[in-house]
Amino acid sequence: MAQNQISQEMQEQLDRTVRALQSNRMDACWVESREAALEKVRALLKPGCTAASGGSVTLAECGIMELLRSGDYQYLDRDTVPREELPALFRKSFSADVYLMSSNAVTEQGELYNVDGNGNRVAALIYGPESVIVVAGVNKIVKDIPEAIRRVKELTAPKNVQRLNQKTGCAACGTCVGLNGDMAAGCKAEQRICCSYVVSGYQRFPNRIKVILVAESLGY
Secondary structure, eight states: OOGGSSHHHHHHHHHHHHHHHHTTEEEEESSSHHHHHHHHHHHHSOOEEEEOOOOHHHHHOOOOOOHTTTSSOOOOGGGGGGGGGGGHHHHHHTOOOEEEEEESEEETTTTTTEEESSSHHHHHHHSSEEEEEEEEEEEESSSSSSHHHIIIIIIIHHHHHTTOOOOOOHHSSSSSSTSSSTTTTTOOOOHHHHHHHEEEEESSSSTSSSEESSSSSOOO
């Protein structure tokens, strides 16, 4: 996306969000396109490093999954192991040099909001890997945590359960049955993907989390 296609309003939102993330001791920046995000990630990865990732449409759309599978890194690929071996791979991911993921929402106040089913992605975000790289499209920027909660219930969770072919309330009706309840309100479906809720604010370890915002709509 060329610079002249990015509105002044979007630039200001991206700048504001980057400053807030930096104030919370995250290494944040924004780039104009998914191609630029790919190159930014490439520059952050050391050849031969051990890398792992959470499930992410955004990473795939940016070409980052192809990069991880290029052979230049020791990638712990969750898509290449049998289902029964996933728990062991997830635990191994906690020792990775770098963990890559997107975020369900990024607030203009400098917070990351993420909701998981298994919890492996948010666990790695919180603790374990030496470095965490978060890539998120501008569509995921919200004003605050209440707006982030609503975004997940109205858009992120329904889109993802449909993509994963899970049988939940939001897959059937297109929005969370707990939309008007508190953060954790929702269905009781066995395949529910909203089980663990994590807000990342001010960080004890500066710049461990690196956030790359992209001036494009990416993922859910």
